[in-house]
Amino acid sequence: MIRLHDVAKEYTRTRVALSHVTLQIRRGEFVFLIGPSGSGKTTILKLLYMEEKPTHGDVWVSGVHANTAKRKEISQLRRRLGIVFQDFRLLEDRTAEENVAFALEVTGAPSSAIPQRVSRVLTQVGLASKATQLPRQLSGGEQQRVAIARALVNDPYFLLADEPTGNLDDRASRGVIQLLRDINAAGTSVIMATHDLEIVRRADNARTVELNHGRIVFDSSETPPPETRYTPLLGQPVIGGPSEGNWPPLPGDGR
Amino acid sequence: MLAAREAFNASRRAPLLSMLGIVTIAFSLFAFGLFALVAVNIRHALRNVEQRVEVRAFVSEGTPADAIAAAMADIAVFPEVAKVDYITQEGALERARRDMGEFSDVFEEALLPASLDIHLRPGLRNPETVEAVADRVKSYQFVDDVRYGEEWVRKLYQLRTIAAGTGLGLGIAFAAVSIIIIGATIRVSVLARAREIAIMRLVGATDSFVRAPFLIDGFVKGILGALLAIGLTWVAYRMVDTQLFSVVFFDPRLIVVGLVCGASIGLLGSATSVWSHLRRI
Numbered sequence: 001m002i003r004l005h006d007v008a009k010e011y012t013r014t015r016v017a018l019s020h021v022t023l024q025i026r027r028g029e030f031v032f033l034i035g036p037s038g039s040g041k042t043t044i045l046k047l048l049y050m051e052e053k054p055t056h057g058d059v060w061v062s063g064v065h066a067n068t069a070k071r072k073e074i075s076q077l078r079r080r081l082g083i084v085f086q087d088f089r090l091l092e093d094r095t096a097e098e099n100v101a102f103a104l105e106v107t108g109a110p111s112s113a114i115p116q117r118v119s120r121v122l123t124q125v126g127l128a129s130k131a132t133q134l135p136r137q138l139s140g141g142e143q144q145r146v147a148i149a150r151a152l153v154n155d156p157y158f159l160l161a162d163e164p165t166g167n168l169d170d171r172a173s174r175g176v177i178q179l180l181r182d183i184n185a186a187g188t189s190v191i192m193a194t195h196d197l198e199i200v201r202r203a204d205n206a207r208t209v210e211l212n213h214g215r216i217v218f219d220s221s222e223t224p225p226p227e228t229r230y231t232p233l234l235g236q237p238v239i240g241g242p243s244e245g246n247w248p249p250l251p252g253d254g255r
Numbered sequence: 256m257l258a259a260r261e262a263f264n265a266s267r268r269a270p271l272l273s274m275l276g277i278v279t280i281a282f283s284l285f286a287f288g289l290f291a292l293v294a295v296n297i298r299h300a301l302r303n304v305e306q307r308v309e310v311r312a313f314v315s316e317g318t319p320a321d322a323i324a325a326a327m328a329d330i331a332v333f334p335e336v337a338k339v340d341y342i343t344q345e346g347a348l349e350r351a352r353r354d355m356g357e358f359s360d361v362f363e364e365a366l367l368p369a370s371l372d373i374h375l376r377p378g379l380r381n382p383e384t385v386e387a388v389a390d391r392v393k394s395y396q397f398v399d400d401v402r403y404g405e406e407w408v409r410k411l412y413q414l415r416t417i418a419a420g421t422g423l424g425l426g427i428a429f430a431a432v433s434i435i436i437i438g439a440t441i442r443v444s445v446l447a448r449a450r451e452i453a454i455m456r457l458v459g460a461t462d463s464f465v466r467a468p469f470l471i472d473g474f475v476k477g478i479l480g481a482l483l484a485i486g487l488t489w490v491a492y493r494m495v496d497t498q499l500f501s502v503v504f505f506d507p508r509l510i511v512v513g514l515v516c517g518a519s520i521g522l523l524g525s526a527t528s529v530w531s532h533l534r535r536i
């Protein structure tokens with residue numbers, strides 16, 4: 001269970017990333033965090049894997065309170081979270097299987113069990129035949145699959161994905177999304193930040209949380225949707241594909 | 256085991272950076288080693304001079320042999336005294352001739368008085384102890400005079416104190432500079448692996464897990480750097496010893512101290528660099 005209660009994150013007095021964010025995510029959910037650049041999607045993910053602490057409010061992830069968690073607790077928590085980034089963050093000098101194995105090694109998993117678990121998860125993401133290749137020998141989509149395999153190998157409760165399709169072409173993006181849907185179907189919660197609205201539209205039964213200027217302006221799980229002064233984004237026609245220009249202007253922001 | 260493997264792999268992946276680390280440690284310790292070699296030789300030279308510090312009690316002519324023997328037995332058990340020699344008039348003449356070299360013929364007969372030459376124990380050759388022993392020896396009735404080169408002993412002791420203080424001060428300064436340079440070098444190797452450290456943290460590595468390979472790396476580089484520094488210092492020692500003048504090298508105990516210092520500096524440099532890096536992420 002993930003719970004954010006009245007969370008604010010301020011980097012400086014004038015740079016407010018989040019304010020009054022209250023959100024609850026149960027195990028097994030697939031949640032899209034959408035919103036324009038700078039709306040606070042990545043900040044929410046950072047709060048969840050505890051790279052950042054809230055300035056105000058409380059963040060709980062699988063029973064760990066972000067405000068008071070010790071570094072060791074955070075390390076233990078991250079072993080139960082899979083994290084995937086737009087830029088893959090693979091170790092360039094290690095093969096696909098070594099990258100995946102690395103996530104097991106840091107947890108102190110018995111070395112005899114590592115090859116089998118790595119092989120299983122690489123098969124799951126469709127990369128069994130490329131296990132011994134270095135990241136530079138793989139396509140972008142394949143590198144992201146390695147990153148997903150690394151995130152999955154510890155059987156996480158939650159998989160956090162920050163713009164995982166941002167560097168991929170349409171075909172590779174669809175493959176990655178399908179993979180995340182399969183992972184979710186197997187019981188892992190997936191929280192994915194994206195500004196690709198096409199992906200969100202194509203996904204059935206996924207919860208969508210829209211952010212703007214650091215506030216939640218729409219949550220599809222709430223009925224009726226919260227009263228806000230902003231237009232829920234998915235209700236608007238999106239013309240010309242996902243880009244910041246497609247986001248509706250805020251009242252009075254002059255755009 | 257995993258930490259050792261990670262440390263080895265990191266060195267293998269960046270051999271130039273590893274070499275740079277070892278060479279920097281080696282040259283920093285080499286500079287310190289040269290200073291230490293000079294300090295050791297100054298100490299060695301002062302110790303040689305110190306061994307010549309003695310109290311000489313001149314004995315009245317005609318003193319019975321048994322009185323001298325009794326006094327010698329008495330003086331020999333002073334806690335400060337290492338040994339007592341009785342130098343007869345003939346012995347004194349022979350020694351004077353030997354010391355005077357080409358002017359030895361100025362002494363034709365045994366004019367010089369007999370004496371008791373009292374050698375003090377190492378560490379007890381300071382002016383106060385020498386003076387105290389001299390005062391006690393003066394109390395023997397057959398002792399005409401006692402000489403111990405008051406001024407010379409005082410100056411020697413001052414020199415020793417200055418040399419020790421300067422040595423300590425310079426030693427600390429050299430060690431501090433070495434530690435700073437070595438720390439900066441290790442910091443570069445930590446920064447070169449910043450991305451890897453960030454990924455380690457993201458997949459759940461604890462601080463101690465992240466730190467361990469760096470500590471092993473620093474320890475090994477410290478030992479290798481120290482070995483190289485000792486080798487370079489030995490080459491410098493041989494050059495001076497064979498080409499210029501006779502000098503002494505570190506004894507095995509000091510070589511072990513050098514290795515321990517190298518390993519400790521490598522270990523501490525790594526520990527502080529990784530610690531400060533981890534604090535920031």
